[in-house]
Amino acid sequence: MNDCRAVLEKGTLTLENSRIRRTFDWNGGHLVGREIADVATGHTWSLSGAAPDCSFPGEAAVATDGALRVAAHPATPMAPAHLQADVTMRLGGLEILRRFRIYPDCPAIACDFYLRGRPSAGWGTTGASETGLANVESIAALYHDAAQAVVLDRLQLSRRHLRLECVQFFDVTDRRNTLVISRAVLPYRFEARLPGNLAGRRRPARRPRALHPQGSALLRCAACLARLRLHRQDR
Numbered sequence: 001m002n003d004c005r006a007v008l009e010k011g012t013l014t015l016e017n018s019r020i021r022r023t024f025d026w027n028g029g030h031l032v033g034r035e036i037a038d039v040a041t042g043h044t045w046s047l048s049g050a051a052p053d054c055s056f057p058g059e060a061a062v063a064t065d066g067a068l069r070v071a072a073h074p075a076t077p078m079a080p081a082h083l084q085a086d087v088t089m090r091l092g093g094l095e096i097l098r099r100f101r102i103y104p105d106c107p108a109i110a111c112d113f114y115l116r117g118r119p120s121a122g123w124g125t126t127g128a129s130e131t132g133l134a135n136v137e138s139i140a141a142l143y144h145d146a147a148q149a150v151v152l153d154r155l156q157l158s159r160r161h162l163r164l165e166c167v168q169f170f171d172v173t174d175r176r177n178t179l180v181i182s183r184a185v186l187p188y189r190f191e192a193r194l195p196g197n198l199a200g201r202r203r204p205a206r207r208p209r210a211l212h213p214q215g216s217a218l219l220r221c222a223a224c225l226a227r228l229r230l231h232r233q234d235r
Contacts, residue, residue: 029066
C-alpha cells in the first residue's frame with residue numbers, strides 16, 4: 001500500500017494512490033471538494049464553489065469537532081488491503097463519519113457515511129414538475145420543495161458544457177418490466193438533481209455527436225430510489 005496516501009496539510013485533505021487523487025478543503029471536517037485527478041493521464045476535474053460536499057437540512061451550518069484518523073488495513077479473506085481515512089465532525093446534535101477507503105492501483109476511492117444522533121428537522125423531498133409555469137419562470141420555485149433533501153455528494157463543476165448521464169435501478173417492476181432507467185442532461189445553466197445510483201460525466205468533443213474520451217463516474221451503492229445531486233457552479 002505504498003502508493004496510498006491520506007494527508008491533511010495546511011487546510012487541504014489529499015486522498016490518493018497511483019491512479020486517482022481527490023483533494024478537499026478541510027473546512028473543519030465539513031469537506032469541500034476541490035479536484036478529482038486522473039493520475040495516469042494527468043487530467044484534472046476542477047471543482048468550484050464554497051458549499052460543502054454534503055448537507056443535512058435543519059442542522060448547524062458550521063462543523064465542530066472535526067478530526068482525521070488514518071489506518072492501514074491488511075488483506076483478509078473478505079476484503080483486499082486498503083488505507084482507511086475516517087473524517088468525523090458534528091453538526092449540532094448530529095455526528096457524521098465519512099469513511100474513505102483507498103485501494104492500491106485502483107482508479108476509484110470508496111466512501112461510506114455513518115450518522116449518529118437525532119436530526120433537527122424532517123428530511124425528504126416531494127419534488128416538482130419542471131413543466132409547471134412557475135417552475136419554468138423561476139429556478140427557485142423549481143427547487144423549493146427539494147429544500148429538505150439530504151445531499152451526500154455535491155459536485156460543483158466549473159466546466160460550462162458537460163454531458164451527464166444518470167442511471168436509476170429499481171427493485172420493484174412497474175408492471176412493464178422496467179428495472180433500469182437512464183437520463184442524459186446538459187446542465188449548462190443551473191444545477192441538475194437526478195435520481196439514480198450511477199452517474200457518469202463527459203465533456204462533448206469538438207465534432208458533432210461525439211464525446212471527449214476523458215470522463216468520470218460516480219457509483220452510489222444504496223437504496224434503489226436514492227437521490228443524487230449534481231451541481232455546477234457558474235464561472
